[in-house]
Amino acid sequence: MEARVVNKGQLPELLDKLAKDYDLIAPVQEETVVLFRKISGGKDAFLEYTNSDVSPKGCFLPQNEKTFNYTYTGDSIEINKPEGAQKAVLFGARPCDIKAITTLDPVFEGEKFGDEYYSSKRENTVIIGLSCSKVLSTCFCYAFEGGPCDGTGSDLLFTEIGDKYYVEVNTEKGKALADAYSQIFSSQGADQLAKDKEELAKKLAGEFVRKVDLTGVKELLDNNFELAFWSGDEQKKCIGCGTCTYVCPTCHCFDIFDYPTGDFDGARLRCWDSCMYPEYTLMAGGHNPRPSRKERVRNRFMHKLKYHLDRYNMVGCVGCGRCVRKCPVNIDITKIINDLKEVAQNA
Amino acid sequence: MPNPTALTPYPVTITKIVDETSDVKTFTVVFDDPDIMDNFGNLPGQVCMLSIFGEGESTISITSAPTRGKFLEFTVKRVGRLTNIMHQMEVGQKFGVRGPYGNWFPFDIMKGKDLFFVGGGFALAPIRSLIDYALSEQHRSEYGKVEILYGSRSYEDLCFKSDLFERWPSLSNTAIYTTVDRGGDNWQGRVGHVPGYVEEVAPSPENKFAIIAGPPIMIKFALPVMEKLGFKNEQIITTLEMRMKCCLGKCGRCNIGSKFVCVDGPVFSLAQLKGMPQEY
Numbered sequence: 288m289e290a291r292v293v294n295k296g297q298l299p300e301l302l303d304k305l306a307k308d309y310d311l312i313a314p315v316q317e318e319t320v321v322l323f324r325k326i327s328g329g330k331d332a333f334l335e336y337t338n339s340d341v342s343p344k345g346c347f348l349p350q351n352e353k354t355f356n357y358t359y360t361g362d363s364i365e366i367n368k369p370e371g372a373q374k375a376v377l378f379g380a381r382p383c384d385i386k387a388i389t390t391l392d393p394v395f396e397g398e399k400f401g402d403e404y405y406s407s408k409r410e411n412t413v414i415i416g417l418s419c420s421k422v423l424s425t426c427f428c429y430a431f432e433g434g435p436c437d438g439t440g441s442d443l444l445f446t447e448i449g450d451k452y453y454v455e456v457n458t459e460k461g462k463a464l465a466d467a468y469s470q471i472f473s474s475q476g477a478d479q480l481a482k483d484k485e486e487l488a489k490k491l492a493g494e495f496v497r498k499v500d501l502t503g504v505k506e507l508l509d510n511n512f513e514l515a516f517w518s519g520d521e522q523k524k525c526i527g528c529g530t531c532t533y534v535c536p537t538c539h540c541f542d543i544f545d546y547p548t549g550d551f552d553g554a555r556l557r558c559w560d561s562c563m564y565p566e567y568t569l570m571a572g573g574h575n576p577r578p579s580r581k582e583r584v585r586n587r588f589m590h591k592l593k594y595h596l597d598r599y600n601m602v603g604c605v606g607c608g609r610c611v612r613k614c615p616v617n618i619d620i621t622k623i624i625n626d627l628k629e630v631a632q633n634a
Numbered sequence: 635m636p637n638p639t640a641l642t643p644y645p646v647t648i649t650k651i652v653d654e655t656s657d658v659k660t661f662t663v664v665f666d667d668p669d670i671m672d673n674f675g676n677l678p679g680q681v682c683m684l685s686i687f688g689e690g691e692s693t694i695s696i697t698s699a700p701t702r703g704k705f706l707e708f709t710v711k712r713v714g715r716l717t718n719i720m721h722q723m724e725v726g727q728k729f730g731v732r733g734p735y736g737n738w739f740p741f742d743i744m745k746g747k748d749l750f751f752v753g754g755g756f757a758l759a760p761i762r763s764l765i766d767y768a769l770s771e772q773h774r775s776e777y778g779k780v781e782i783l784y785g786s787r788s789y790e791d792l793c794f795k796s797d798l799f800e801r802w803p804s805l806s807n808t809a810i811y812t813t814v815d816r817g818g819d820n821w822q823g824r825v826g827h828v829p830g831y832v833e834e835v836a837p838s839p840e841n842k843f844a845i846i847a848g849p850p851i852m853i854k855f856a857l858p859v860m861e862k863l864g865f866k867n868e869q870i871i872t873t874l875e876m877r878m879k880c881c882l883g884k885c886g887r888c889n890i891g892s893k894f895v896c897v898d899g900p901v902f903s904l905a906q907l908k909g910m911p912q913e914y
Contacts, residue, residue, distance in 0.1 A: 359687035361727045364645040396646070399897055400882040403640060512891070512911040540886030543641070543879045547688045555687075556639070567887050570877050571692070571714035574850070576914045578889075586889075586913075597892035619716045 289456040299329030310375040342536035343490035372408040387536030389440040393599040402526040416441035425608030431500035458604035503631035531610035582586040643685040643730030654793040663756035679765035685730030695760035701770035735881040748778035754848025785813040785828040789821040796855035829855040839864040869903035
């Protein structure tokens with residue numbers, strides 16, 4: 288694998304250049320919230336974060352997205368679709384969030400149907416990851432084949448080592464970008480930094496405080512849809528606010544609805560939806576296959592721990608810990624996993 | 635060719651509207667673009683997303699068989715906002731359609747077999763596509779006897795009356811059994827529920843597929859009857875409904891376990907359903 292080196296001092300210059308040549312999307316701090324949005328240069332980026340409040344999945348599946356404009360009178364229909372995506376760079380995404388994007392790929396690009404809106408953005412975006420330099424108490428990416436310095440899914444992965452970034456070139460797309468800014472991406476000293484990065488990865492791997500053991504959990508869920516566990520106290524706490532699904536980087540559910548702007552004109556939008564809401568599955572005739580929180584909570588965790596694996600052979604959770612941090616009633620997927628492991632052992 | 639990956643519907647024009655019951659209408663539509671009509675390629679059992687711009691979309695099964703001609707029929711019950719608008723539409727007006735989506739009835743595997751249809755209320759609509767496919771001139775010789783047992787609350791609630799009382803009985807090797815929950819002055823036929831009538835007619839499971847669609851309560855009581863008659867799970871085929879938004883296996887909500895009804899269904903055998911969570 289090829290590697291490059293970027294001096295930390297040159298990062299603002301690189302981001303300025305990227306913002307000029309691409310739509311540059313990077314982490315920013317707005318009041319107390321860290322999220323990803325388009326920036327105009329290095330001065331806007333906020334890289335002193337470990338895990339953003341909002342994941343960068345919105346780069347590819349925006350929270351609200353127009354699929355087309357319409358004019359409809361009943362006797363005539365006119366539809367105008369937006370243009371495809373601009374060339375973009377997603378800079379500074381953490382390994383868990385990039386891995387999450389790879390779990391969305393088979394949903395939107397695989398199987399029978401593609402998704403032009405997602406694919407257009409995916410194809411036109413270069414993903415530059417940023418290794419974590421510390422581990423939060425809510426982090427557990429290691430449990431889902433991830434790691435704080437894991438480059439899976441990234442085109443380039445930056446790892447901060449002293450006053451330099453060690454840059455792994457993971458794809459042709461990443462190489463093309465590094466080559467285009469060769470005055471900033473040098474090859475000098477990459478070998479030593481590679482060793483330093485390995486040391487860092489090893490050090491961080493030992494810093495996880497949350498112990499998560501998936502042993503037997505998938506097999507338990509494979510064979511048991513009805514478990515008394517799902518009626519337990521932990522699950523009863525859920526107030527159905529949907530926060531876990533909005534902050535989750537692997538949740539991909541969406542709603543489609545029309546937003547009229549006049550008597551005959553409007554836009555069809557899709558926006559994030561949540562399986563934690565009763566309306567999500569409520570049919571026009573009044574029947575609801577998941578009528579209570581028990582079924583909805585079960586569905587969410589089954590999706591993360593079983594359904595996504597069954598369907599795409601990919602984990603449905605990347606261990607970013609956002610749902611653990613943000614849940615207002617402290618429902619904790621790591622506790623759920625460990626409890627399910629107990630159930631499996633005692634079965 | 636229609637691009638089924640797109641979320642963009644294609645304009646259709648309504649060419650005919652039939653009032654089936656007080657709250658059910660059948661809309662016949664053709665695509666404005668003849669190429670899309672010619673290449674739509676819908677198979678019996680598949681569904682479409684219908685667009686009323688300004689209101690949204692709704693998943694509706696294609697009631698017509700592709701063998702009947704270059705048009706689509708949708709039988710729509712007035713239950714919500716979108717269907718309420720549809721019920722006010724007139725011949726000549728337009729709405730949007732995208733599809734076709736989902737799997738189809740296993741008409742290849744059914745070749746050489748007798749078909750016994752059991753329908754309740756408005757749910758005759760999705761299986762009517764297979765009835766007409768099997769009864770079409772092109773395919774009639776591929777199937778044995780076609781029997782249709784259908785019931786609804788009252789005579790007024792029976793859908794497809796001209797099919798039931800005129801068209802289907804006039805075709806060779808068919809049998810139509812009709813029942814209503816409540817009789818009345820305009821009904822001289824049988825009065826009673828569908829499951830009891832199935833038990834009375836007692837179809838032999840030999841060399842036969844049973845295709846069942848109806849409200850959950852009818853299915854619940856009809857299945858034990860079928861089992862008692864000796865039908866195996868593989869011989870019983872049904873079609874499911876779920877709330878859907880994309881119909882492309884992405885928006886998430888129509889899952890039953892790891893399956894999405896929009897792409898893996900809506901048609902399932904009872905054998906398949908028994909291997910899935912009971913969450914539908």
